[in-house]
Amino acid sequence: MVTNNGIVYLIALPLIGSLLLLLLGRKADKWGHLLATALSASSFAVGLFQLSEMLSRETENRPVTQKLFNWISVGSFNVDASLLLDQLSICFVLLITGVGTLIHIYSISYMSHDKDRRRFFAYLNLFIAAMLLLVLGDSYLNLYVGWEGVGLASYLLIGFWNQKQAYATASKKAFVMNRIGDMGLSFAIMIAFASLGTVSFSGVKEQAHYASEATMTAIGVALLIAAVGKSAQFPLQAWLGDAMAGPTPVSALIHAATMVTAGVYLIVRSNFVFEAAPTAQLLVLIVGAITLMFGAIVGTAKDDIKKVLAASTMSQIGYMILGAGLGPAGYAFAIMHLLTHGFFKAGMFLGAGSVMHGMNDEVNMRKYGALRKFMPITFITFGLGYLAIIGVPPFAGFYSKDMIIETAFNAGGLKGILLGSTALLGAAITAFYMTRVMILTFTSPKRWDEDQHPHESPILMWAPMAILAIGSVTSGFLLSRGNALKHWLEPLFEEHGEHQELLAPIVVSGLTLLMVAIGVASAVIKYQLSDVDEVAPESVSTFTRFARRDLLQDDINEALFMRPGQAITSALVKIDERVVDGAVRGIGKIAIGSGAQLRKVQTGYVRSYAALILVGAVALIAAIWVVTQ
Amino acid sequence: MSLDNYLYLSAILFTIGAVGVVVRRNAIVVFMCVELMLNAANLTLVTFSRINGTLDGQVVAFFTMVVAACEVVVGLAIIVTIYRSRRSASIDDANLLKR
Numbered sequence: 001m002v003t004n005n006g007i008v009y010l011i012a013l014p015l016i017g018s019l020l021l022l023l024l025g026r027k028a029d030k031w032g033h034l035l036a037t038a039l040s041a042s043s044f045a046v047g048l049f050q051l052s053e054m055l056s057r058e059t060e061n062r063p064v065t066q067k068l069f070n071w072i073s074v075g076s077f078n079v080d081a082s083l084l085l086d087q088l089s090i091c092f093v094l095l096i097t098g099v100g101t102l103i104h105i106y107s108i109s110y111m112s113h114d115k116d117r118r119r120f121f122a123y124l125n126l127f128i129a130a131m132l133l134l135v136l137g138d139s140y141l142n143l144y145v146g147w148e149g150v151g152l153a154s155y156l157l158i159g160f161w162n163q164k165q166a167y168a169t170a171s172k173k174a175f176v177m178n179r180i181g182d183m184g185l186s187f188a189i190m191i192a193f194a195s196l197g198t199v200s201f202s203g204v205k206e207q208a209h210y211a212s213e214a215t216m217t218a219i220g221v222a223l224l225i226a227a228v229g230k231s232a233q234f235p236l237q238a239w240l241g242d243a244m245a246g247p248t249p250v251s252a253l254i255h256a257a258t259m260v261t262a263g264v265y266l267i268v269r270s271n272f273v274f275e276a277a278p279t280a281q282l283l284v285l286i287v288g289a290i291t292l293m294f295g296a297i298v299g300t301a302k303d304d305i306k307k308v309l310a311a312s313t314m315s316q317i318g319y320m321i322l323g324a325g326l327g328p329a330g331y332a333f334a335i336m337h338l339l340t341h342g343f344f345k346a347g348m349f350l351g352a353g354s355v356m357h358g359m360n361d362e363v364n365m366r367k368y369g370a371l372r373k374f375m376p377i378t379f380i381t382f383g384l385g386y387l388a389i390i391g392v393p394p395f396a397g398f399y400s401k402d403m404i405i406e407t408a409f410n411a412g413g414l415k416g417i418l419l420g421s422t423a424l425l426g427a428a429i430t431a432f433y434m435t436r437v438m439i440l441t442f443t444s445p446k447r448w449d450e451d452q453h454p455h456e457s458p459i460l461m462w463a464p465m466a467i468l469a470i471g472s473v474t475s476g477f478l479l480s481r482g483n484a485l486k487h488w489l490e491p492l493f494e495e496h497g498e499h500q501e502l503l504a505p506i507v508v509s510g511l512t513l514l515m516v517a518i519g520v521a522s523a524v525i526k527y528q529l530s531d532v533d534e535v536a537p538e539s540v541s542t543f544t545r546f547a548r549r550d551l552l553q554d555d556i557n558e559a560l561f562m563r564p565g566q567a568i569t570s571a572l573v574k575i576d577e578r579v580v581d582g583a584v585r586g587i588g589k590i591a592i593g594s595g596a597q598l599r600k601v602q603t604g605y606v607r608s609y610a611a612l613i614l615v616g617a618v619a620l621i622a623a624i625w626v627v628t629q
Numbered sequence: 630m631s632l633d634n635y636l637y638l639s640a641i642l643f644t645i646g647a648v649g650v651v652v653r654r655n656a657i658v659v660f661m662c663v664e665l666m667l668n669a670a671n672l673t674l675v676t677f678s679r680i681n682g683t684l685d686g687q688v689v690a691f692f693t694m695v696v697a698a699c700e701v702v703v704g705l706a707i708i709v710t711i712y713r714s715r716r717s718a719s720i721d722d723a724n725l726l727k728r
Contacts, residue, residue, distance in 0.1 A: 607650070
């Protein structure tokens with residue numbers, strides 16, 4: 001494979017930025033944000049340069065590697081810290097650095113009133129660097145380093161305003177739930193090391209042909225747990241909604257570019273594992289299908305604009321996981337949806353931030369309304385993202401989501417019909433809740449108080465939104481034109497060749513558009529043509545109440561894990577106090593007690609001592625006499 | 630007359646001394662009882678010297694006398710000092726070490 005010593009700059013630039021900003025401290029307050037943005041942008045430039053280099057090479061020579069140093073060398077086991085830049089990673093690199101840079105630019109203005117802006121940018125750079133390391137590592141072990149770095153950076157950023165108790169708790173929740181996923185990844189690495197003897201992607205890929213299916217299933221399930229944790233998929237989805245505690249640019253970064261896409265990357269990158277483990281692959285499909293419905297249902301019930309977007313991310317990532325579970329036919333579409341989603345979701349989150357910026361940080365959509373007039377640019381950019389996510393042609397989401405639905409139907413048999421209809425239904429619900437957001441925020445009558453003065457955001461904020469909106473419009477078309485992305489990624493996957501078409505593409509597209517139209521129409525009837533309550537109505541069905549409580553995800557987690565965990569902990573504390581501490585204290589008490597008893601022997605009376613000496617002497621002599629007789 | 634009788638006598642003397650040490654409270658009497666025990670031991674040594682026909686026992690008896698003399702000097706000094714400070718020669722009153 002071709003080596004290229006330029007890959008490391010992709011990671012090094014933002015990493016240096018974050019270190020500089022953190023180490024220099026307050027000295028860097030004046031220019032820290034500019035440095036961070038510049039470094040992120042230059043990382044993007046390096047990415048573009050790498051892409052142009054890659055394009056100029058033959059297909060088989062496109063992946064390049066760079067060995068940084070020999071990391072672990074024990075006997076025959078060798079792990080180098082080395083980077084791999086291939087067709088898949090370059091997609092992520094450009095998404096992470098590109099969208100990341102736009103979010104940096106946006107944050108300059110969004111965080112301008114925060115006295116800790118420099119620290120914020122340091123964390124943003126750290127986040128970018130960790131995510132780049134994640135997608136550039138050439139082995140699971142290298143990936144793991146980035147994986148943990150992403151977890152750390154997200155913890156720092158979600159809890160950035162940790163002076164509020166609830167926000168600090170949210171960051172802790174995200175971190176803890178991510179740890180469960182991390183455990184899955186470490187298990188996968190251990191199993192791979194123990195049974196395959198290698199942890200590099202190429203090594204595992206080679207071994208996948210010879211290893212038993214049970215081994216590959218174990219690795220696949222462990223990898224799925226990892227992906228589920230990082231990508232907020234069912235059943236580890238509960239952290240994503242609370243992660244909205246972070247500043248809005250962080251949400252945009254987490255949802256579009258860095259964090260939650262890691263799970264999809266992991267599954268697509270480990271395609272050889274899942275190809276060899278059909279059970280694990282089926283689990284991937286189930287997780288994806290459940291999550292896409294879960295997120296969509298939760299999205300319909302939320303009034304907090306950021307929480308709706310968070311639920312929608314969960315649902316869209318569900319689509320990607322579903323696509324990734326469909327095998328070689330779906331990988332490219334999963335990645336395509338990931339890229340288009342990166343554009344429109346980042347754009348919409350930045351739009352939501354812009355709305356909050358103009359509305360004194362109000363997040364309740366029932367207190368919005370009629371903002372179209374006051375924030376025309378936000379309205380247009382958000383609207384383009386909206387059209388993209390619900391999948392209206394020719395916007396980006398149409399191409400990618402449609403492809404996933406079509407591939408799901410073509411999976412064949414009952415499975416295909418079930419998955420396809422789930423994805424189809426999800427598309428309708430997506431259209432419903434996103435239309436609801438649009439109506440409640442922008443087009444319905446105003447419901448805010450007179451002391452609110454909504455206004456358009458400054459150019460530093462709307463320019464990134466505009467660029468992302470352009471991406472939301474064009475990316476789908478560009479990526480799918482002549483199956484560009486599919487052919488680009490093809491060399492990485494082993495094609496099985498058998499393509500069955502259950503439904504013609506045009507039928508699927510027609511069905512999808514019909515479902516989308518139904519979703520949009522019902523939202524318009526419910527919210528545009530009738531009045532919207534300023535307070536969420538109380539008399540609602542049980543199901544709605546469940547959906548408002550995130551389908552009881554926290555209640556279930558609390559009942560199943562938290563309370564038993566607390567019970568075990570308090571039981572262990574009691575055991576520690578009573579048994580362990582009791583034993584230690586008991587020994588002490590024995591010593592003290594026996595001392596107290598023995599002390600009484602020392603009467604202080606000379607006569608009793610003398611008597612004892614006498615008795616002792618007599619006993620001694622008697623003993624000698626007995627022995628010598 | 631058998632030499633054993635000397636041994637019986639010394640055993641009786643020793644026992645009287647020991648009992649005196651244990652039961653009497655007056656330090657002077659206890660002291661005299663200690664002397665009695667030492668002399669009982671001396672008598673035993675001398676008797677055994679006679680029985681065995683060697684001088685070893687008599688030599689050791691001299692040592693005992695020297696030790697007893699030293700003991701009397703030190704012991705009486707202690708008793709007098711205690712009496713001066715506590716106005717009592719009862720050994721049961723001298724129990725400071727207990728506390």
